[in-house]
Amino acid sequence: MMKPRLTIFDEPVLYTEGLSKLLTQSKIFNTIDVCNSYEALSQQLKKEPPEFLMISSNMLMLTELYTSIESITSENKNIKIIIIGNSYDIIDIRKLFNKGIKSYLDKNSRYDEFIKSIHALLLNEIYICDHAKEKMINFMSSEQAQKNLRIKDPLTRREMEILRLICNGLSSKDICEKLFISINTVETHRKRILLKLNVKNSVGVVKYALENHIID
Incomplete structure (x- = not known):
């Protein structure tokens, strides 16, 4: 099976280059490209869309993120989007999955959790980091409590x-x-x-x- 390609849409350059080197050593991906602007990302997606796309919340506001994901997934059905979020609320995370992302990690997620999410996506599963999962369980139990109360x-x-x-x-x-x-x-x-x-x-x-x- 051919190894997938990954595009990282993030800044600063020092961080993205470091992550790119780590991931190259992991030998999971065939190629790893880094885009530091939306224009560069758009060109990359038109020219040679990767199988995996990692988007950081540094690059786009939440509302822009929703519209970008919709537009990317409508043109590239098979692309697997990983979001590195900034401690988003559960409702926002749900909305991101509804828009078409396959994995959500928080900024406090560690590298090994990132690798875990990649393996889940390779098996066509979705992935939610532990921090967000905990928030989701708390949210659902309080939501259930409210329903029971009513x-x-x-x-x-x-x-x-x-x-x-x-x-x-x-x-x-x-x-x-x-x-x-x-x-x-x-x-x-x-x-x-x-x-x-x-x-x-x-x-x-x-x-x-x-x-x-x-x-x-």
Whole structure:
């Protein structure tokens, strides 16, 4: 089987040259090219697209990264893109995979993890570095906890109404005047909302409402 070619899109030159020498010693790749500008990368992709492409978050903003990946994968279906990210959020990492990347490593990933990701890609698997995987597990377990919470004990219509007013910055006194109910009733509803959402205060209520698209 022919060895794949790799293109590294990153800076500074000293770092990319060092990585290139290390990878040459590993004898995984047939050739390793380094591009330090998007123009050079575009020319390389038109002339001789590699099988593997490593893109660093140094080179592009996240939004530019999304559009570049879409454009690269639409023209080169077989290209395997590895992103070296800057501790991106799980939602951003998910989006990068949806756009077509095959491997995600963080800037704190070590060289041996980079090699592990290459071997996974050679087997047509995807790879997520340990640091991001840990974040993903935490994110999924908290997401699941939120789902369970909503299924077990949903907010009543009145509680939802009070939640929206809390999010609009109204105090208990404002709410009782607006809804024509006693301040004690408002306080009881407020306590139940905090309990059901498992939050400590109004800030937690607003955060929960935003994350679950209850308010925009």
